[in-house]
Amino acid sequence: MGNRRGIYIHIPFCVRKCNYCAFLSFEAETSPRTEYAEAVVKEIARRGEELGHPDIDTIYVGGGTPSVLDVSQMRDIMHEVGKAFRIKEGAEITIEANPATLGRKDGVMLAKMQAYKYMGFNRLSMGVQSMDNDRLHFLGRIHTPENIERDMDIVRRKGFYNVNLDMMFSVPSESKEDAMEDLEKILRFDPEHISCYSLQIEEGTPFAAMMESGEISEIPDEEDRDTYHKICARLREAGYEHYEISNFAKAGYRSQHNSLYWNMDDYIGIGLGASGFVNGVRYKNTSDFDEYFKAIDEGRFPVEEEHVNTAFDNISEAVFTGLRRVEGITYEDAMDAYMRAKDADLFLDSKKPEEAFWEIFEEAKEEAEDYASRGLLMIDGNGLRLTEQGIDISNSIMSLFV
Numbered sequence: 001m002g003n004r005r006g007i008y009i010h011i012p013f014c015v016r017k018c019n020y021c022a023f024l025s026f027e028a029e030t031s032p033r034t035e036y037a038e039a040v041v042k043e044i045a046r047r048g049e050e051l052g053h054p055d056i057d058t059i060y061v062g063g064g065t066p067s068v069l070d071v072s073q074m075r076d077i078m079h080e081v082g083k084a085f086r087i088k089e090g091a092e093i094t095i096e097a098n099p100a101t102l103g104r105k106d107g108v109m110l111a112k113m114q115a116y117k118y119m120g121f122n123r124l125s126m127g128v129q130s131m132d133n134d135r136l137h138f139l140g141r142i143h144t145p146e147n148i149e150r151d152m153d154i155v156r157r158k159g160f161y162n163v164n165l166d167m168m169f170s171v172p173s174e175s176k177e178d179a180m181e182d183l184e185k186i187l188r189f190d191p192e193h194i195s196c197y198s199l200q201i202e203e204g205t206p207f208a209a210m211m212e213s214g215e216i217s218e219i220p221d222e223e224d225r226d227t228y229h230k231i232c233a234r235l236r237e238a239g240y241e242h243y244e245i246s247n248f249a250k251a252g253y254r255s256q257h258n259s260l261y262w263n264m265d266d267y268i269g270i271g272l273g274a275s276g277f278v279n280g281v282r283y284k285n286t287s288d289f290d291e292y293f294k295a296i297d298e299g300r301f302p303v304e305e306e307h308v309n310t311a312f313d314n315i316s317e318a319v320f321t322g323l324r325r326v327e328g329i330t331y332e333d334a335m336d337a338y339m340r341a342k343d344a345d346l347f348l349d350s351k352k353p354e355e356a357f358w359e360i361f362e363e364a365k366e367e368a369e370d371y372a373s374r375g376l377l378m379i380d381g382n383g384l385r386l387t388e389q390g391i392d393i394s395n396s397i398m399s400l401f402v
């Protein structure tokens with residue numbers, strides 16, 4: 001825990017906003033893409049210099065839709081990453097690419113994929129969401145199932161053999177059978193990794209307005225959980241490890257970058273609205289383009305919030321994120337996160353990790369044991385983990401440790 005380092009680069013542009021989207025992204029056509037790519041290059045150079053050009057284990061370019069940037073803009077960004085940091089041999093380097101954004105003609109798309117390979121990308125994450133045309137349209141996605149088929153064909157032809165496909169379930173008016181049909185179609189692509197998310201209706205989105213007017217309604221919790229467990233069972237049967245609440249991977253293909261967040265490792269956030277966790281400090285960049293460009297022009301970091309984690313923050317976050325993984329969190333890793341903060345109570349270091357852990361979470365112990373007696377949480381001499389039933393109420397269980 002805490003020994004690796006990653007970089008996250010945010011590209012806040014999409015062809016069009018999806019109806020459920022609460023991510024920081026703007027329509028590409030009317031956004032300052034060129035100026036942004038140039039500013040990101042400068043921020044990368046500055047961070048690299050500030051941190052002394054450290055070793056990097058993972059890079060994740062996400063969004064938004066990074067594949068809407070021109071190849072030359074992405075090349076400049078990745079070139080700067082290579083100059084500012086020491087990318088370790090075998091580093092996982094991911095780009096998010098939505099279907100129908102890689103080029104209209106096969107030749108253009110093949111060239112773009114080739115360029116991504118030259119830039120060092122070795123993992124691709126695609127927002128498929130559904131394989132049903134009506135549902136894709138309802139979600140506000142710009143692609144069709146045919147686009148996905150074609151894109152996946154070219155992705156494989158260009159030699160990308162570490163691919164994640166995102167799938168969404170519990171879309172209003174979707175039945176359990178619809179979701180399972182989507183999953184079967186996605187499985188036909190034989191992706192190395194699948195992320196399955198249940199649709200959450202977020203404030204300020206077109207879906208939230210539609211829900212308010214009674215046009216749509218959320219899928220009831222019980223049905224949502226039932227679909228989730230069916231998906232988990234089917235993916236296990238298809239040979240995927242269910243290694244985190246929403247993530248499934250073939251052996252050897254767990255997302256290294258996401259694991260870094262869940263392990264409380266350092267990650268450097270670059271770009272509009274990006275968050276980072278470096279040397280015990282959490283920071284968040286501004287989400288305002290003008291502020292972002294101004295800070296970069298003035299030679300500052302575009303950071304709007306900074307927080308030095310206390311020892312309790314560290315252990316609380318370690319438990320919170322650790323419980324998302326099927327392996328859960330060990331007392332040893334939790335205490336390791338605790339002891340890394342400057343204000344840690346050094347006396348606890350002389351105790352056994354299990355004892356020290358429960359001394360910190362003394363008030364949570366009784367309730368945690370109650371969850372354990374109901375088969376929702378496993379507690380043993382090594383640590384704790386959620387059971388599959390416990391995942392259904394993960395937020396309540398995790399909140400005991402906040």
Ligand code: SF4
Pocket residue numbers: 013014016017018020021022023025063064065098127
């Ligand atoms: S593609 Fe993703 S980031 Fe872009 S609008 Fe849709 S959900 Fe949001």
